[in-house]
Amino acid sequence: MSKKIAVIGLGNSLRRDDGIGVIILGSLLNHYPRPGIDYLDFGIASFDLIHRLQDYDTVLLIDGINAKLPIGELKIFGLEQASFTNKDSALSSHELNLKDIFRLTSDLEITTKIYVAGIQVADVGFGESLSGTLQEKLQELTEQVDKFIQERLL
Amino acid sequence: MTKSSNKIDSQNLNVDVHYLTRVEGHGNIVVDVKEGKLAKCEFQVIESPRFFESMLVGRSIWEAQHLTSRICGICACGHTLASIKAAEDALGVKPSAEVVMLRKLLLYTEMLDSHILHIYILVAPDLLGVKSIVPLIKTHRPVIEMALRMKRMSDYGAEVLAGRHIHPISYVIGGLTQLPSREGLEKLHTLMLESRKDGEATVKIIKTLKFPQFQRPTQYMSLTSDDEYAMYDGDLMVNGEKSKVRDYRKLFMESVVDYSKAKISKINGKSYAVGSLSRFNNNFNKLHKKAKAVAAELGLKAPCYNPYLNTAAQLVEWVHCLEESITILEKILKDGLKEEGVVVASWPKRSEVGKIKYKPNTGTGCVEVPRGSLFHEYTIDDSAHITAANCVIPTNQNIGNLEDDMRKLVPELLGKKTQEEITLDLEMLARSYDPCISCATHLLDVSFV
Numbered sequence: 001m002s003k004k005i006a007v008i009g010l011g012n013s014l015r016r017d018d019g020i021g022v023i024i025l026g027s028l029l030n031h032y033p034r035p036g037i038d039y040l041d042f043g044i045a046s047f048d049l050i051h052r053l054q055d056y057d058t059v060l061l062i063d064g065i066n067a068k069l070p071i072g073e074l075k076i077f078g079l080e081q082a083s084f085t086n087k088d089s090a091l092s093s094h095e096l097n098l099k100d101i102f103r104l105t106s107d108l109e110i111t112t113k114i115y116v117a118g119i120q121v122a123d124v125g126f127g128e129s130l131s132g133t134l135q136e137k138l139q140e141l142t143e144q145v146d147k148f149i150q151e152r153l154l
Numbered sequence: 155m156t157k158s159s160n161k162i163d164s165q166n167l168n169v170d171v172h173y174l175t176r177v178e179g180h181g182n183i184v185v186d187v188k189e190g191k192l193a194k195c196e197f198q199v200i201e202s203p204r205f206f207e208s209m210l211v212g213r214s215i216w217e218a219q220h221l222t223s224r225i226c227g228i229c230a231c232g233h234t235l236a237s238i239k240a241a242e243d244a245l246g247v248k249p250s251a252e253v254v255m256l257r258k259l260l261l262y263t264e265m266l267d268s269h270i271l272h273i274y275i276l277v278a279p280d281l282l283g284v285k286s287i288v289p290l291i292k293t294h295r296p297v298i299e300m301a302l303r304m305k306r307m308s309d310y311g312a313e314v315l316a317g318r319h320i321h322p323i324s325y326v327i328g329g330l331t332q333l334p335s336r337e338g339l340e341k342l343h344t345l346m347l348e349s350r351k352d353g354e355a356t357v358k359i360i361k362t363l364k365f366p367q368f369q370r371p372t373q374y375m376s377l378t379s380d381d382e383y384a385m386y387d388g389d390l391m392v393n394g395e396k397s398k399v400r401d402y403r404k405l406f407m408e409s410v411v412d413y414s415k416a417k418i419s420k421i422n423g424k425s426y427a428v429g430s431l432s433r434f435n436n437n438f439n440k441l442h443k444k445a446k447a448v449a450a451e452l453g454l455k456a457p458c459y460n461p462y463l464n465t466a467a468q469l470v471e472w473v474h475c476l477e478e479s480i481t482i483l484e485k486i487l488k489d490g491l492k493e494e495g496v497v498v499a500s501w502p503k504r505s506e507v508g509k510i511k512y513k514p515n516t517g518t519g520c521v522e523v524p525r526g527s528l529f530h531e532y533t534i535d536d537s538a539h540i541t542a543a544n545c546v547i548p549t550n551q552n553i554g555n556l557e558d559d560m561r562k563l564v565p566e567l568l569g570k571k572t573q574e575e576i577t578l579d580l581e582m583l584a585r586s587y588d589p590c591i592s593c594a595t596h597l598l599d600v601s602f603v
Contacts, residue, residue: 040318043227044227048305104287104288104291107292
């Protein structure tokens, strides 16, 4: 039986760079759709991610991050390679508090292998366009994510 | 040290909850009692949906529901439907009975989803004395698994009906861009039938939990209808009087306060409540008989003046929505769905763009979403572009009422409870309204190890 794989875009496309995960997902679908992979736009969904993670062997989450990296830099990592902080750590259902989702995933013994493709953002103010650097790097970022999918997930 | 020795005096208290946890978005509670007088009592919202309204201006009316569905990760379907109704009102479009039935089904699935999230994930930890559901995974694992199973059912409903489980894409002005698959509807029907036993188990669990005792009668506003327990359509009901949805601006007044980015709404100069308890109080007689039985089992009677019991009203509504959904699904599976009258294009034909002149108009749409009455109002020009937009979300409408509740509650607790207990009671009170403070970003701060 073949591995079940999902690529999931996260973020609020009405908050500029916060929507980068969803935008890259769309770009992957338009330019590099790969058979056998489910491409899912999860937008600003939160808790429901847990159900979806359970449905797959491997999941790549694409999302904007704040990791003090150069703007537009992509870092793809497994959960064990990073530590996460949020301003408020108690569970919030509305913001996609990935830290809590990851914690719950672990406590619920969900065995899905989870990778995060995190892109350093610059501007998460209200608006529908990406900031300059991210817009310029969109094609390059899409290619980098697809390369990872091709080399590591398939 | 015993708790009783920690009881604070009745003259001074300072509560500053920054941020309130287990609500959607960011809000603060600030209460200050000085020399026995309540000097400050505020629920501060520090995020504002006004920017979304600005984004709508200048956009085509056909884009509105897709944009507004991204306002909220919980009420995406409700925003979509309120938006479509406002657009249809402005354009003079009348959807078919089948389309309305499918919209109601979508609204019910969102209600099922949000209510179970609030009951189990956001409120239950308070009633069980823990900070979040994380410790409950160890102590109440079967219950948490049941909650997740119930949520999965309703998530699947949105996926089958609206094209994906969040941010609906197939529901548009006039109808749907595609019919939901029969296979998907059959699976959803099966999942809903199976969910009945989880609902029954949930009632038994909630019955054992102790909600704080507090009473404050207020004004309760909701949609109402002679035909059904109103969620998708109807007139506005408050104090036993009906108003037309399009007259909502005459019914309640919104004002700006300096400590919050959310506006405060009042009817006849007084605060009012929206949400499950308001709907329950106004429309109890229209509930499904199984939902009425659950209300009786929980000891919930209309009118109920205890805002903490909004959670119990949500469970009653969960049963109502499940049964109504099953009824609709059985009708669809028996009669089938006809593409004619349901399936429409999501956008006017390219050949018609620019040629058709529309009547400049204002349209209003209101639906009941999990937290209460949600209004969208758009004004369009002769090219059907939006020139003005107004969205009134339930949480904003509840803030004035929550603050009035706090003003009554705090003096009742002074001298009887500790600072921590009072703070928790205030947090629980705010959480009971299930506030949905419009979406923030969700950025993770990451450091690599």
